[in-house]
Amino acid sequence: MTGLITSDVPAADKRTALRAGLTSGTIVRLPGAFNPLTATLIEEVGFEGVYVSGAVVSADLALPDIGLTTLSEVTDRSRQIARVTSLPTLVDADTGFGEPMNAARTITHLEDAGVAGCHLEDQVNPKRCGHLDGKAVVPAADMVRRLGAAVGARRDENFVICARTDARGIEGLDAAIDRAKAYADAGADMIFTEALADEAEFEAFRKAVDVPLLANMTEFGKSELIPARRLQDIGYNAVIYPVTTLRLAMFAAEEGLRELAAEGTQAGMLDRMQHRSRLYELLDYEGYNAFDTSLFNFTLEGGA
Numbered sequence: 350m351t352g353l354i355t356s357d358v359p360a361a362d363k364r365t366a367l368r369a370g371l372t373s374g375t376i377v378r379l380p381g382a383f384n385p386l387t388a389t390l391i392e393e394v395g396f397e398g399v400y401v402s403g404a405v406v407s408a409d410l411a412l413p414d415i416g417l418t419t420l421s422e423v424t425d426r427s428r429q430i431a432r433v434t435s436l437p438t439l440v441d442a443d444t445g446f447g448e449p450m451n452a453a454r455t456i457t458h459l460e461d462a463g464v465a466g467c468h469l470e471d472q473v474n475p476k477r478c479g480h481l482d483g484k485a486v487v488p489a490a491d492m493v494r495r496l497g498a499a500v501g502a503r504r505d506e507n508f509v510i511c512a513r514t515d516a517r518g519i520e521g522l523d524a525a526i527d528r529a530k531a532y533a534d535a536g537a538d539m540i541f542t543e544a545l546a547d548e549a550e551f552e553a554f555r556k557a558v559d560v561p562l563l564a565n566m567t568e569f570g571k572s573e574l575i576p577a578r579r580l581q582d583i584g585y586n587a588v589i590y591p592v593t594t595l596r597l598a599m600f601a602a603e604e605g606l607r608e609l610a611a612e613g614t615q616a617g618m619l620d621r622m623q624h625r626s627r628l629y630e631l632l633d634y635e636g637y638n639a640f641d642t643s644l645f646n647f648t649l650e651g652g653a
């Protein structure tokens with residue numbers, strides 16, 4: 350029954366795979382999964398990783414992304430998602446949920462949840478969406494302490510700790526680059542360059558910093574939407590599409606609900622729905638049937 354219920358790939362192997370991807374020269378693409386089922390789809394379509402977005406975990410609970418969610422909520426969702434996929438899962442750990450010691454605890458919880466890595470950002474608590482105005486960052490030295498605590502708490506050296514700087518929109522590009530260098534020196538394995546404006550800024554970052562870099566291609570934000578191939582050519586190592594699947598699903602759900610309310614039937618929209626058979630394929634119904642057969646269809650050898 351391997352591969353049913355959960356992936357049979359151990360967390361340690363997923364972490365190794367993520368690390369290998371980050372130095373492979375091929376960009377690691379991580380769409381956000383708004384639920385575990387979406388993670389199975391992300392894997393089947395052929396992406397290299399799954400992202401758990403703080404904005405999506407919040408929105409899923411009908412909350413704005415302003416630091417209301419707790420470590421327990423994020424960890425539980427991350428565990429549910431990570432266990433169903435053989436791909437590495439990268440988690441948005443916001444500011445680490447408090448002081449440096451909280452950031453340390455965050456790492457241990459996420460390691461135990463079987464995820465491959467997470468990012469911590471240099472915003473103040475309570476944090477804001479990185480693509481909105483009005484956010485603030487802590488002094489670089491505070492973030493270095495936050496990171497130091499996180500790195501020191503890691504028990505699997507392959508667990509990826511990514512440092513996100515939100516400084517571009519507040520202190521400018523040069524300050525963001527300086528922070529990135531300090532965060533790399535503090536032990537960050539990768540830098541998340543939040544809310545850069547255009548290709549030129551991504552290029553400038555790549556030239557200045559020599560650790561793996563992650564791009565955030567979120568829609569309707571401050572960054573130009575740059576294709577994965579172009580980001581790879583610039584030298585970026587990973588890209589997240591954090592809210593894409595939720596936006597697609599919610600758009601379709603709203604359209605369908607309005608039509609259902611207006612028409613009194615969903616008969617006219619069946620061709621815009623995932624078919625029952627496709628859902629069953631994703632859930633591997635057949636595999637579960639086979640499991641039942643092997644359990645109940647045995648013979649008693651040599652029995653009377």
Ligand SMILES: C[C@](O)(C(=O)O)[C@H](CC(=O)O)C(=O)O
Pocket residue numbers: 401402403404405414441477478479480565567568570591592
């Ligand atoms: C990446 C992000 O932190 C997230 O929570 O997914 C968000 C994405 C978004 O709000 O579009 C962010 O960029 O702050």
Ligand SMILES: [Mg+2]
Pocket residue numbers: 402403404414441443
């Ligand atoms: Mg976030």
